[in-house]
Amino acid sequence: MPRILLLYASTEGQTALIAERIAQVLRKRAHSVELLPADTDPARLDPAAYDGVMVGASIHYGHHPAYLHKLIRRLGGMIAARPNAFFSVSLSAGGPRPKPYAAQRYIDKFLRKTGWQPHLIASFAGAVKYSVYGPIKRRVMIVFVGLGGGETDTTRDYEYTDWAAVERFAETYAQRLAQA
Numbered sequence: 001m002p003r004i005l006l007l008y009a010s011t012e013g014q015t016a017l018i019a020e021r022i023a024q025v026l027r028k029r030a031h032s033v034e035l036l037p038a039d040t041d042p043a044r045l046d047p048a049a050y051d052g053v054m055v056g057a058s059i060h061y062g063h064h065p066a067y068l069h070k071l072i073r074r075l076g077g078m079i080a081a082r083p084n085a086f087f088s089v090s091l092s093a094g095g096p097r098p099k100p101y102a103a104q105r106y107i108d109k110f111l112r113k114t115g116w117q118p119h120l121i122a123s124f125a126g127a128v129k130y131s132v133y134g135p136i137k138r139r140v141m142i143v144f145v146g147l148g149g150g151e152t153d154t155t156r157d158y159e160y161t162d163w164a165a166v167e168r169f170a171e172t173y174a175q176r177l178a179q180a
């Protein structure tokens with residue numbers, strides 16, 4: 001049974017949900033998946049104990065989290081030595097007015113800074129979760145989302161993730177593992 005380490009960096013929970021969906025798809029294919037937050041103490045992480053590694057992270061203020069940069073630089077060699085994949089989650093990747101070039105720029109910057117060249121890369125639309133934001137973040141998001149032509153009614157949340165695309169990505173990764 002292939003063992004996969006799936007690390008996710010999520011602030012408001014959407015990347016965690018996407019990681020869970022990917023884990024479900026892989027588990028259905030009889031893979032064993034260890035799903036862990038990417039801010040787990042790096043001393044407790046041993047990518048060499050797995051057949052494959054996948055990492056997912058969301059964008060805030062134009063960046064993937066700084067702690068993830070450090071983690072990838074630290075574990076990069078071991079990650080690169082096995083089938084690996086990266087997915088990025090943002091509002092630029094989808095939603096009312098997608099900006100795929102911006103989503104791609106975030107990914108390019110992350111890969112440049114970490115030196116990682118994942119075997120598979122995906123960019124997924126995230127969500128606007130007014131219900132989980134504190135007052136300041138809610139105000140920031142009303143402006144940010146409003147400027148982008150999105151929904152500013154804060155009485156509900158908005159999910160833009162294409163779940164079929166997430167499942168296809170998981171299937172493609174499983175095929176890649178099988179070929180390795």
Ligand SMILES: Cc1cc2nc3c(=O)[nH]c(=O)nc-3n(C[C@H](O)[C@H](O)[C@H](O)COP(=O)(O)O)c2cc1C
Binds near residue numbers: 092
């Ligand atoms: C404070 C804040 C800043 C954000 N900045 C960006 C940004 O610069 N570019 C972008 O495309 N999306 C941005 N987003 C959208 C997030 O990437 C999106 O909400 C994603 O679903 C968050 O994933 P998470 O719930 O896993 O943290 C921002 C969201 C928040 C709350």
